[in-house]
Amino acid sequence: MRIKQVELSVIEQPLKVPFHTSYGTYVQRESIIIxxxxxxxxxxxxxxxxxxxxxxxxxxxxxxxxVLDLFLIPLILEKDIIHPSEASELFKCFKGHHMAKAGLEGALWDLYSKQQNLSLANALGGSCDAIPVGVVVSLANTEKMIQQIKQYEQEGYERFKVKVDKKRDYEIVSTIREHFPDISLMIDANSAYTIKDIDQLKRLDEFKLLMIEQPFGDREFIEHAELQKEMKTSICLDESIHCIEDVKLAIALGACRIINVKPGRVGGLTESLKIHDLALKHHIPLWVGGMIETGISRVQNIALASLPGFTIPGDISASSRHFEEDIIHPDVQLQNGKVLVPQEAGIGVEVDEERIDRLTKLKRRY
Ligand SMILES: [Mg+2]
Structure with a gap:
């Protein structure tokens, strides 16, 4: 493959349901389409x-x-690239910036699998046709959260993740469990706790949660290991895992029993595959996390989730969970609680360039 042009479009899309974070609330989602x-x-x-x-x-x-403009795009323009994994080698001369790197590498994986006439899932080593998926329930009053879960359950979602508020964790989880004793339920703490909260977290053991995701800070491997020793519930790491070395560290310390993989966070699909192979060897179940992304990443995530190590339903909801309209056709839809893995070559969906143009705030061509 010889790359003759790269185009970046910064788009902004309204979200159907506002997204709450430790920073604040998003009603729009900006992304860069490559x-x-x-x-x-x-x-x-x-x-x-x-x-x-x-x-x-x-x-x-x-x-x-x-980083794309000054450093990464010049590294791949007019270069002969046989396999997308070469990009991560080329990018190694620049530190960090995993999401920028993953964006470019994702486009190379799409090109490569189209060239090989393989679906992206097959090119990555996945083989299943459909994958079960989970959904994130927005933090609200408990009554509203119960309503949301009821609706998502009817839509067919198989795993429910609740973002908890440290002050209301017991109240939220116990109320949900009263209404739904058997659903596959987990919480994501996004680093809201500290090691001093071990006793508070241990109280959640009684609710048989599928996992507690990232209770402590992203570099707190030792603290997570201490917690995992004390808890029956599995700890899952998300923000802590930036590369395969972080997975090695987590395994060596016993800092978690489950790992959430986001290709953007770890620098791309190639690094995600390395993490997959290592986790499989160590019997650590994986699932694919979500970033409120457009259909382009959504179908890449589906392809990744079709690999055998991804045994837990990921945060790969239907396009309609976040957007009125997606930028791909067909968009991602739920069928009996599962999403279909695209079978056409590459990402396997059509990208709606007209819609991208309508949403674009800034365009750059190289
Ligand atoms: Mg998370």
């Missing part, structure tokens, strides 16, 4: 999933634009 054109005219698409502000990791839309 369109890569190869010498033969073939097109690959990728997406940078960074948020507008650096609350999840240090990256933002603006830092990604800066």
């Amino acid at each position: 369109k890569m054109i190869e010498d033969s005219g073939a097109i690959g698409y990728g997406e940078v999933v960074a948020f507008s502000e650096p609350w999840y990791t240090e990256e933002t839309i603006q830092t990604a634009l800066h």
Whole structure:
């Protein structure tokens, strides 16, 4: 593959339901869509999933634009690339900026699998046709959360994740369990707790949660290991895992029993595959996390989740969970609690360029 042009579109889409974070509330989602054109005219698409502000990791839309523009795009333009994994090797000379790197690498994976006439799932090593998926329930008063779960259960979701508020964790989880004694339920703490809260967290053991995701800070491997020793409930790491070395550390310390993989956070699909293989060897179940992304990342995540190590339903909800309209056709839909893995070559869906143009705030061509 010889890349002759890269186009970046910064888009902004309204969210159907506001998204609450430790930073604040989002009603719009900015993203960078990458369109890569190869010498033969073939097109690959990728997406940078960074948020507008650096609350999840240090990256933002603006830092990604800066790094793509000055450092990463010049590394791949007019280069002969046989396999997308070469990109992560090329990018190694620049530290960090995983989401910017993953966006470009994703477009290369799309191009590569189109060239090989393989679906992205097959190119990555996945084989199943459909995957079960989970959904995130927004933090609200408990009555509203119960209503949301009822609705999502009817829609067919198989795993429910609740973002908890440290002050209301017991109240929220116990009320949900009273109404839904058997659903597959987990909580995501997004680092809201500290090691001093071990006793508070241990009280949640009685609710048979599928897992507690990222209770402590992202570098607190030792603290997570201490908690995991004390709790029956599995601890899952999300923000802590930036690369395969973090997985090795977590395994060595016993810091978790489950790992959430987000290709953007770990620098791309190639690193995600390395993590997959290591976790499989150590019997650590994986699931694919979500970043409120557009259909382009959504179908990449579905392809990744079709690999055998991804045994827990991921945060890969239908397009309609977040957006009135997606930028891909067909959009991601739920069928009997599952989403279908696209079978066409590459990401396997059509990208709606007209809609991207309508949503675009800034466009750059290289
Ligand atoms: Mg999380």
